[in-house]
Amino acid sequence: MGKYAFGVDIGGTTVKLGLFEEAGSLLRKWEIPTRTENGGAKILPDVAQSIHKIMAEESIFKEEVLGAGVGTPGLVDENGVVSTAVNLGWDVINIPQVLGSLLEVPVKAVNDANAAAFGEMWQGGGKGCKNMVAVTLGTGVGGGIIINGQILTGAVGAGGEIGHIHVEDNEEEVCGCGCKGCLEQYASATGIARLAKKYLTHTDKPSVLRNRNQVTAKDVFDGVKINDELSMEIAKAFGEYLGKGLAIVAAVSNPQVFVIGGGVSKAGEVLFEYIRPAYDKYTFASLRSARLTLAQLGNDAGIYGAAGLFLAK
Amino acid sequence: MGKYAFGVDIGGTTVKLGLFEEAGSLLRKWEIPTRTENGGAKILPDVAQSIHKIMAEESIFKEEVLGAGVGTPGLVDENGVVSTAVNLGWDVINIPQVLGSLLEVPVKAVNDANAAAFGEMWQGGGKGCKNMVAVTLGTGVGGGIIINGQILTGAVGAGGEIGHIHVEDNEEEVCGCGCKGCLEQYASATGIARLAKKYLTHTDKPSVLRNRNQVTAKDVFDGVKINDELSMEIAKAFGEYLGKGLAIVAAVSNPQVFVIGGGVSKAGEVLFEYIRPAYDKYTFASLRSARLTLAQLGNDAGIYGAAGLFLAK
Numbered sequence: 120m121g122k123y124a125f126g127v128d129i130g131g132t133t134v135k136l137g138l139f140e141e142a143g144s145l146l147r148k149w150e151i152p153t154r155t156e157n158g159g160a161k162i163l164p165d166v167a168q169s170i171h172k173i174m175a176e177e178s179i180f181k182e183e184v185l186g187a188g189v190g191t192p193g194l195v196d197e198n199g200v201v202s203t204a205v206n207l208g209w210d211v212i213n214i215p216q217v218l219g220s221l222l223e224v225p226v227k228a229v230n231d232a233n234a235a236a237f238g239e240m241w242q243g244g245g246k247g248c249k250n251m252v253a254v255t256l257g258t259g260v261g262g263g264i265i266i267n268g269q270i271l272t273g274a275v276g277a278g279g280e281i282g283h284i285h286v287e288d289n290e291e292e293v294c295g296c297g298c299k300g301c302l303e304q305y306a307s308a309t310g311i312a313r314l315a316k317k318y319l320t321h322t323d324k325p326s327v328l329r330n331r332n333q334v335t336a337k338d339v340f341d342g343v344k345i346n347d348e349l350s351m352e353i354a355k356a357f358g359e360y361l362g363k364g365l366a367i368v369a370a371v372s373n374p375q376v377f378v379i380g381g382g383v384s385k386a387g388e389v390l391f392e393y394i395r396p397a398y399d400k401y402t403f404a405s406l407r408s409a410r411l412t413l414a415q416l417g418n419d420a421g422i423y424g425a426a427g428l429f430l431a432k
Numbered sequence: 433m434g435k436y437a438f439g440v441d442i443g444g445t446t447v448k449l450g451l452f453e454e455a456g457s458l459l460r461k462w463e464i465p466t467r468t469e470n471g472g473a474k475i476l477p478d479v480a481q482s483i484h485k486i487m488a489e490e491s492i493f494k495e496e497v498l499g500a501g502v503g504t505p506g507l508v509d510e511n512g513v514v515s516t517a518v519n520l521g522w523d524v525i526n527i528p529q530v531l532g533s534l535l536e537v538p539v540k541a542v543n544d545a546n547a548a549a550f551g552e553m554w555q556g557g558g559k560g561c562k563n564m565v566a567v568t569l570g571t572g573v574g575g576g577i578i579i580n581g582q583i584l585t586g587a588v589g590a591g592g593e594i595g596h597i598h599v600e601d602n603e604e605e606v607c608g609c610g611c612k613g614c615l616e617q618y619a620s621a622t623g624i625a626r627l628a629k630k631y632l633t634h635t636d637k638p639s640v641l642r643n644r645n646q647v648t649a650k651d652v653f654d655g656v657k658i659n660d661e662l663s664m665e666i667a668k669a670f671g672e673y674l675g676k677g678l679a680i681v682a683a684v685s686n687p688q689v690f691v692i693g694g695g696v697s698k699a700g701e702v703l704f705e706y707i708r709p710a711y712d713k714y715t716f717a718s719l720r721s722a723r724l725t726l727a728q729l730g731n732d733a734g735i736y737g738a739a740g741l742f743l744a745k
Contacts, residue, residue: 194718197580203718250587264684266584266591267510273579273686274563277718283683285676285714288601296716363598370596371577371684373586401598403609405507405516405590 123179124429125170125187126238128231128421129153131206134166137422138173141185143242143430147173148422159208167221186225188425189214190234194276199228202276227428231421233270233279235380236263238424241431243415244378252374253414254281254365256383259295260303260310264372268431271372282307284364305360308383311336315353324349340386354393362397369398369406380414388413436492437742438483438500439551441544441734442466444519447479450735451486454498456555456743460486461735472521480534499538501738502527503547507589512541515589540741544734546583546592548693549576551737554744556728557691565687566727567594567678569649569696572608573616573623577685581744584685595620597677618673621696624649628666637662653699667706675710682711682719693727701726 121140128135130153137148151169154161170187174180191214193204199215214228229237236245236253245251249268255261260282264271271278282303283296290300292313304310315334319326326349327342328334339357342350365377379390391411399407416423434453441448443466450461464482467474483500487493504527506517512528527541542550549558549566558564562581568574573595577584584591595616596609603613605626617623628647632639639662640655641647652670655663678690692703704724712720729736 248587266579266586267582269580271579271685274561274688275686275718275721277682277716278579278684278686280683280686280716280719283716284680298714298716367597367680368684369590370593371591371681372584373588373591373593375587401611403590403593403596403611405588406593408588 122183122185124185124426126422126424126426127166127187127189128234128425129162129166129189129191129207130231131155131192134162135418135422136166136169136173137419137426138177139426139430141430143427145419145423148419149173153207155206155208157208158210162207162209163214163218164221167218170222181222181224184224186227186429187218187222188234188428189218189226189228190231190421190425191228192231195228195230195233195272196276197272199226201228225429229270229272229425229428230263230276232261233263233272234424235261235420236265236279236378236424237270237427237431238416238420238422239378239380239414240265240268241427242423243420244380244412245376248375250372250374251376251378252281252365252368252372253378253380255381256307256379257381258307258309260307261381264368264374266372281364281368284367286360286364286367302360302364306357306364308336311339311353311357311383314356315339318349318353318356322349326350336383337386340389343386343389358390358393359397362394363401365394366398366401366406369402369409373406374409376410376412378412378414380417380420384413435496435498437498437739439735439737439739440479440500440502441547441738442475442479442502442504442520443544444468444505447475448731448735449479449482449486450732450739451490452739452743454743456740458732458736461732462486466520468519468521470521471523475520475522476527476531477534480531483535494535494537497537499540499742500531500535501547501741502531502539502541503544503734503738504541505544508541508543508546508585509589510585512539514541538742542583542585542738542741543576543589545574546576546585547737548574548733549578549592549691549737550583550740550744551729551733551735552691552693552727553578553581554740555736556733557693557725558689561688563685563687564689564691565594565678565681565685566691566693568694569620569692570694571620571622573620574694575681577681577687579685594677594681597680599673599677599680615673615677619670619677621649624652624666624670624696627669628652631662631666631669635662639663649696650699653702656699656702671703671706672710675707676714678707679711679714679719682715682722686719687722689723689725691725691727693730693733697726
């Protein structure tokens with residue numbers, strides 16, 4: 120009799136779910152809407168109902184389910200208690216208790232960025248590594264750190280918040296977190312667009328980026344691919360900040376590999392040509408063996424990592 | 433029948449040793465010279481002989497010894513294999529294997545800064561905390577990070593090297609590690625003396641620090657205690673760098689407490705008046721609950737931590 124686990128990735132608009140068999144294969148995946156009204160009171164009951172429905176369809180008994188892992192926004196402590204998941208409407212909620220009593224199977228919960236990192240370690244770009252840093256370059260810069268095969272949660276669940284590492288003393292705009300000069304202000308999709316705007320304003324160098332309403336991170340790396348000089352300068356500034364930030368993370372956590380994901384990473388390995396020189400400049404020799412690689416699981420990283428809480432060996 | 437553990441802290445000139453009983457009390461401590469000649473071939477045999485002698489004196493049988501923990505300079509991987517411990521003359525050496533076969537008891541080995549950090553968590557300034565960062569402000573800046581009660585070793589044993597976090601873009605002098613702008617260049621005893629020299633040269637403000645051959649970190653904090661204005665400016669620069677560095681470490685590892693030790697920490701809690709404002713400035717709200725506290729075990733932190741590898745619950 121095979122065993123199963125469920126992976127649940129709760130987002131602000133949809134909940135992604137996956138059914139995995141014991142060896143790690145994703146058997147099926149699906150989504151349900153996230154109902155955030157009434158303080159998010161329906162979210163976990165909806166998840167439970169959806170999992171029960173799939174179990175019925177697949178003729179899976181609860182005795183065959185090793186557990187359900189959950190990735191969620193917000194600060195999640197080592198017991199799976201979530202706080203400050205503002206987007207979901209939740210106050211403080213103990214996910215293993217609440218969802219566990221609905222499902223009658225073991226439940227674990229971690230932060231969504233940490234779940235994605237764990238997924239990439241288990242079945243993605245970091246497969247085979249026990250010391251890994253996942254970096255998600257999306258609207259913001261998210262992070263998840265794996266130490267000796269375990270998620271670095273930290274005292275209040277704020278471990279791995281590498282988007283808020285200070286990398287620039289001369290910044291006047293305030294980051295979403297309230298500080299100035301955070302990595303996220305330069306290395307996220309938004310940050311790259313901001314750098315582009317600055318470079319376009321402060322030089323009059325001709326560029327394919329000119330005469331557009333809005334320049335995106337994708338435009339910049341498309342420009343890099345056709346050797347547009349200004350695009351390459353912007354990419355260099357991005358790489359300098361991100362390389363410096365990763366070097367700092369390396370001095371703290373000494374990973375084997377950095378797994379780079381999120382929308383910006385769709386530019387591909389060309390990113391590394393800009394990150395690597397800065398990383399090497401800001402690290403001492405022993406840290407330079409760390410590899411840079413692309414994330415492989417895309418939007419499924421969260422469900423993989425959540426299920427992996429029960430399945431990863 | 434009580435059980436015992438030994439803690440061994442190998443330094444460049446002496447090896448400190450301690451005999452601990454199971455509940456964590458240090459029963460006796462002693463030192464032997466570190467014989468670094470012949471590639472350090474005598475170091476572990478000397479340690480074994482010394483431990484055997486104490487066991488004979490105290491009538492302790494090897495069946496009563498839970499283990500011997502070792503803290504050593506150099507990079508130490510998760511299996512206790514040391515590399516690049518240049519000061520000791522060693523090439524690559526597997527301490528648990530070599531010392532274990534001499535002692536016929538279990539042996540574990542970790543980096544010396546990590547051993548000291550673990551000691552402070554077990555019986556010192558971080559007692560009761562499972563997520564802690566130890567910072568040693570000595571000739572250099574050392575660090576040890578404890579995550580969920582475990583030492584953060586990292587891929588090659590370079591975890592917790594927080595002295596080499598980049599905190600200053602405008603630095604021209606090269607750090608011992610080969611980079612420029614490392615935390616160690618401003619927050620170590622040497623770094624503070626360097627800051628003092630810079631401030632004394634670049635202003636003509638009167639100060640108790642003037643007209644000395646050499647200004648030390650101690651002089652600066654002695655000056656602070658009598659409200660010498662220039663000393664306070666230097667302390668502020670030191671605090672800005674260290675607070676920024678600790679804020680960065682916090683965004684990665686989210687500790688409950690920073691335990692500050694090393695020679696500079698003898699200045700006492702006045703240090704925190706300079707570190708705290710900068711720390712708060714560079715951290716987002718959830719990280720500000722972290723405490724700053726002084727190390728309590730002094731030079732014994734290493735033997736405590738090494739023995740704690742077998743005794744800490």
